[in-house]
Amino acid sequence: MNLTFAIPSLNRPSERPVPFDTPGLNALLRFGHFTSLPAETSVFYARHLWRGRPEISILAELGLSVDTPALLAAPVCQQMGMNQAHLASGRALSVTAQEAAQWCAGLNDFFCEDGWRFYPFKPDLWLLTLPKQPDWQVPSVLDMLGQADGMERMEQYAAPDWLSKQTEIQMWLHAHPLNAARTMPVNGVWLWPGRSDGQAKAGFTATDSSWLLRPGLPHDAAPYDWAAFKAMLEECDQQISDGLIFLDDLTVSVAADDEESYRQLLADWDVRFFTPIRLALQKGRLKNLTLTTDGEHGGILNIRTKAERAFWKWKKVFTGTLR
Secondary structure, three states, rough: HHHEEEOOOOOOOOOOOOOOOOOHHHHHHHHEEEEOOEEEEEEEHHHHHHHEHHHHHHHHHHHOOOOEEEEEEEEEEEOOOEEEEEEEEEEHHOHHHHHHHHHHHHHHHHOHOOOOOOEEEEEEEEEEEOOOOOOOOOOHHHHHOOOEOHHHHHHOOOEEEEEEEEHHHHHHHHHOHHHHOOOOOOOEEEOOOOOEEEEOOEEEEEEEOOOOOOOOEEOOOOOHHHHHHHHHHHHHHOOOOEEEEOOOOOHHHHHOOHHHHHHHHHHHHHHHHHHHHHHHHHHOOOEEEEEEEOOOOEEEEEEEEEEEOOOOOOOOOOOOOOO
């Protein structure tokens, strides 16, 4: 089997890099071939997790006409700091299905005169239908996360009506009772058109991401380890030649700027994934591994079966990037 292991945010360059505790990943770096392929996060997700336009897939899954004017929507938290604002969304917010349903219902009442309707497709990924498709040149929320002042940047070039609606939503959420019990309040909803056409093609995908939009194609939850992934494949009704493991847990650590949890998670994955995958390559049980990530330092690390026969290659240590 050919395996693609996609890990967004697997790049943490530093002027003073400190080696990670990842002996398995180090071996993959030593015997693999790296190809630089920088990619925005939204493009990376589209490449692996969905086919076509995401809003069209969601409309179809909700039983709505695919011709319905629609935007993607995501609950966000923007927190102001001394010198910057921090925009968080997705798994970092831990929004529950019940919270999403209540917020969407309330927003539907609030914007009823505008003909807006929010659908909580996933707790952290919603759909907004409206009477007419707006011409909003707004980036995906996936490209706005982390240590960046999203709203301040948008004020420079976003349409006035988009900014106006964002302000209305923020004011409505400000005193919402659900936020009283939350560690990280939801104080905004990011709205954007899903322009990135997906090219997902793996025969089997394992991920916990809300962005998995591959109707009718085999998939399952993210495995705990390599053994769990192999068990998933054995339970499939068909032979799988190309598999994909997509783990986006690192994005939570990056969004929180939590270096310790980032390092700990990679050390855990080294035991649960990188080391046993290396062994599978050594023994010829895995034909090819493609380890890939996004960002400015993103790219593809390709390791073929029994690549460690090239024992003369210099040892490498992961210090933050796959280069």
